[in-house]
Amino acid sequence: MGRTSNANSKMTVFSYEENKLRAHSNETDVRVEVALASETEPEILYYLADDTDLNVRRSLAQNPATPVQANALLAKDEEDEVRQDLARKICKILPDLSGQDAAALQEKTIEVLEMLAEDQATTVRAIVSEALKDxxxxxxxxxxxxxxxxxxIVAGPILEYSPLLSDDDLIEIIASGVAVEALPAIARREAIGEDVSAAVAASLEIPAVAALLANPSAKVREETLDEIIDQAETVADLHEPLAMRLDLSLRAVRRIAGFVGASLVEKLARKRNLSPDVEADLKQIVRSRIDKAEEISALQEPGSALTAEALWATGTLDEERLTDAIKEKDHSFVATSLSLMTGFSQEKIQTMMEARNGKIVTSLCWKAGLSMRLAFKIQTKIAHVPRQEIVNARNGIEFPFTEEEMNWQLSFYTED
Structure with a gap:
């Protein structure tokens, strides 16, 4: 049978024998045309899956008419571009599979999609994620x-948008260890429930907590907000999203006024349309805090008995003093105390604390001669170690590591 021409589309239709010859052509452009044409017979398209030219295989990957057997071969192609094109096509055609053999065809297509979702190239998995996210x-x-x-880049779109994920799924994913960079995606999700919000807050990851606070549709329990407020006192990045949150109780508003800047207190009052009396009360809290800070600053001039150095010199720097400092979120006092007790410079102490690593903080407290109970408090209240990395005591009071293990942890920061 010879070739025919469609007068409207001006597209030439080739016979089976002609396509066989064209698929063996030495001209790449001809083979590309065969690979792109939806009218090309399935067995010829399957044959082209092993073509040596990248453009031919990419064209085949883009063709919706390519048989699933050829798609399965392309899913293992050595070139990322081929698998990327295939991922885009598979995600697009999957919902449209229909007809007598739809079930079997869909099953085989899903097998190809599984391969792409596990692809070694992040770009391929990201294409699948973006296509399936909603x-x-x-x-x-x-x-x-x-x-x-x-x-x-792969987990984020699914975590933020997929309607197939329930709150229980999200909580399980967080508990099993979601990529830290992807946690804000969960926090931004529309209408997440109270349990999910609590799990995000418990992670102590600042970008995720900030995203949660900025999400007006997220349901957040008062207890969870209280925990966030505890954390936010010493984390400036949380001040504005917390102050702008509309579901704060008046008690929470007063607590926030105790540590955020005066300009944020004014924004908070305007956004919530507070009464003049309450607004005046909040401003008084800010003024009192400023006055108190000036008094403390005056008392803590060099040589004052209230400084960590002075307490150390007089032999009165102990766990009770540190416990009080932790309650007051006095990072400087705690850092100076640990420096004095370990002999490490304050710069190294600061670096260790900023690492937010439970093993490092625990080892540092051991080196300082402190108890494991105090090490736990410093992990959670001062260093803000993420929940999954917090080190707990053994038998309730003992350090869970050997001295050799803790010295090894410290060596990463103390050896030049």
Whole structure:
């Protein structure tokens, strides 16, 4: 049978024998045309899956008519571009599969999609994630796998938008160790429940907590907000999103006024349309705090008995003093005390604390001669160690590591 021409589209239709010859052509452009044409016979398209030219295989990956057997071969192609094109196509055609053999065809297509969702190239997995993020048609097990991906660019879109993820799914994902960079995506999710908000807050990850506070649709318990306020006292990045939160109780508002700047207190009062009496009360809290800070500053001039150095010199710097400083969120006092007790410079102490590593902080407290109970408090209240990395005591009071292990942890920061 010879070739025919469609007068309207001006597109030439080739016979089976002609396409066989064209698929073996030495001209790459001809083989590309065969690979792109939806009219090309499936067995010829399958043959082209092994073509040596990248452009031919990419064209085949883009063709919706390519048979699933050829797609399976392309999913293992050595070139990322081929697998990227295939990922875009598969995600697009999956919801449209229909007809007598739809079930079998869909099953085989999902197998190809599974391969792409586990691809070694982050870019391929990211394409799949972006394409499936807001659809109900996506296979749930693939969505869950993408949500647990270690790369934020892959996990983020699914975690933020996928309607297939329940609050229970999100809590389990957080508990099992979501990529830290992807945690804010959960916090930004529309209408997350109180348990999810509590799990995000408990992570102590500042960007995620800030995103949670900025999400007006997130449901947050008062107890969770109290925990966030405890953390926010010493974290400036949380001040504004916390002050702008509309579901704060009046008690929480007064607490916040105790540590945020005067300009934020004014914004807070305007945004919540507070009464003049309450606004005056908040301003008084700010003024009192400023006055108190000036008094403390005057008392803590060099040589004052209230400084950590003075307490150390007189032998009265102990766990009770440190416990009081932790309650007051006095980072400077705690850091200076640890420096004096360990002999490490304050710069090194600061670096260790900023690492937010439970093992490092625990080892540092051991070196300072402090108890494991105080080490736990410093981890959670001063260093803000993420929940999953907090080190707990053994038998309630003992350090859980050997001296050799703790010296090894410290050596990363103390050896030049």
């Amino acid at each position: 659809t109900m048609e996506a296979p749930r097990h693939i969505v869950l796998a993408l949500a647990r991906d270690l790369e934020e």
